[in-house]
Amino acid sequence: MTTRTPTPRLPQRIVCLTTETVEVLYALGEQDRIAGISGYTVFPKEARKEKPKVFAFTSGDLQKILAVEPDLVLSFSNLQAGISRELIAAGVPVYAFNQRSVEDILAMVETVGRLVGAEAKALALCAELEAVIATVRAEAATLPRRPRVYFEEWDEPPISGIRWVSEMIGIAGGVDVFADQARAQSAKERIIADPLEVVRRAPDIIIGSWCGKHFRPERVAARAGWQGVPAVAGGQIHELKSAVILNPGPVAIREGLPALAQLFRTWAEGGG
Incomplete structure (x- = not known):
């Protein structure tokens, strides 16, 4: 019996419509999966040089996103509901985040890690961020x-x-x-x-x-x-x-x- 190599099921071409998911993917060492970013991306700085800008924040051209052939788009909240709807109608999977609290930010990091098969790295990043929170909280008590x-x-x-x-x-x-x-x-x-x-x-x-x-x-x-x-x-x-x-x-x-x-x-x- 021949052993067949499984077809990769994780997304390989991700479009990030907000800066924070770009930041997380770079922090996890998964930046090669990014096929396109928002023009408002700030972190990390190298992303603006390395990745094509395919959308603004609430406006842009659907065709420009489709041109980079994404197999996953990461969007944010109801502010991007319109473009999310268009992408879904065009057959593109969309994951819409809606982080509003500090805990939501940590949850977003973990979820991005799971989406790309980098859960251990994501948990380590969350632990690093939680340590910052704990240090600041302890110092504030004084x-x-x-x-x-x-x-x-x-x-x-x-x-x-x-x-x-x-x-x-x-x-x-x-x-x-x-x-x-x-x-x-x-x-x-x-x-x-x-x-x-x-x-x-x-x-x-x-x-x-x-x-x-x-x-x-x-x-x-x-x-x-x-x-x-x-x-x-x-x-x-x-x-x-x-x-x-x-x-x-x-x-x-x-x-x-x-x-x-x-x-x-x-x-x-x-x-x-």
Whole structure:
């Protein structure tokens, strides 16, 4: 009896429509499977040089994706429901992630690992990220005081932080003043209809991360009625680049979380 080599069943040509799955596949050493990426891919930097850009984020040409002959497309949330529907109709398998929390980010890493047969590496990566979380949490427990934090994801209209950001603020030792809005599914539900509500919640630190454009702290400080906000009066208006805090992948934990922790410790130890 002849032994037949099994036909590979794992995806060989993956299109990633968001940056975080690209980041994970590179971290797992599975980047050769990537056939196309989003034009908004940030991490790792080499991906932008090595991989064809076949889609933006919510817009693009279906034919450009089909041209790279994917056997799996990784998409994100209802924001990409339209292109996911078109791909499925065209006969392409689609896995739609919807990570919204820190735990969801870790689950996404594990799932990507399983999809490409690299489960052990994915579990090791999760363990590394969990160690970062544990270290930051332990250090936060030693802070002499905890800052009240307003995280602004967009300015016109002002939008408060999404769930994983709110959770990381807590892990790093801060108190998200809009934690009550963080679990909302859409950004529209996190719009702050009355900007003076920020004044009433009196944050000690304001962090801006305007996705896709440069943060302007002087504009925040000049908002009508905000001069008495502790963060404005104390000069505690900071920027965290959206690439390291608003992409729900390993970078948010590796870089975004420690950056938050450093801001809070500097403030807590008298720098604010």
